[in-house]
Amino acid sequence: MLESDDPYRHYLRQLPEFCDFTEDEYARLTQDLTVKTYPKGQVLFDHGDARQRFYFVIKGVVRLERLDETGNFSFINYVKSVKGFPYRGLYTDKDYPYTATALTAITIASVPMASFEAIVALNPRVTRQVISQMSQLLDRMENRLQKLVTSSATSRVIQALIIFGTDMGEQTPAGDVLIPYPITLIELARLSGTTRETAGQVVTKLEVAGKLSYNKKRFRFDPQNLTF
Structure with missing residues (x-):
């Protein structure tokens, strides 16, 4: 329009x-x-x-x-x-x-x-x-390729989340990062080169570990703490 x-x-x-x-x-x-x-x-x-x-x-x-x-x-x-x-x-x-x-x-x-x-x-x-x-x-792209070229699907999903935080995230008063846009698990899988099911499993594990929240398709996490 x-x-x-x-x-x-x-x-x-x-x-x-x-x-x-x-x-x-x-x-x-x-x-x-x-x-x-x-x-x-x-x-x-x-x-x-x-x-x-x-x-x-x-x-x-x-x-x-x-x-x-x-x-x-x-x-x-x-x-x-x-x-x-x-x-x-x-x-x-x-x-x-x-x-x-x-x-x-x-x-x-x-x-x-x-x-x-x-x-x-x-x-x-x-x-x-x-x-x-x-x-x-160019600097971001080189770093991104280095981090996403790994055989571990879990690592790729975590790196994709960090990329979302870098590209779209906003710092919160609590010090973590909120992505104020709705991001589907399909989009996360697309960026990380894996399946929706695998992306969903990694997100669920991170939520259970208290290292990420995913509410109404909006991610919130501390990029320094996205590990198992």
């Missing part, structure tokens, strides 16, 4: 990814701004589609997924609210490198990719910020 973009121009302007643009640059960037809401499960674009727009999540979570050439290994990343994507492929790729799907109901803003790339190149402060974002993304 298309929404009026006027209230969002001011909102986006205050955020770190947009505040360093000059007034003229920001006006040019948002000239073709669109803001839409989508239900859970909506595909924004598929792997291989023309790379036409840069997206920014205002509300909700987007899943980014890509299969390897064999179709057996799935690379998954999550983008939560107040984050933009895709940074991968800026200035080089003509197509999207993965499929983007609404993990929850989302509100999302987008601008033409050509405009984003052209205007970012004009502003050194914004360019540095984009490079920083890409560097952080």
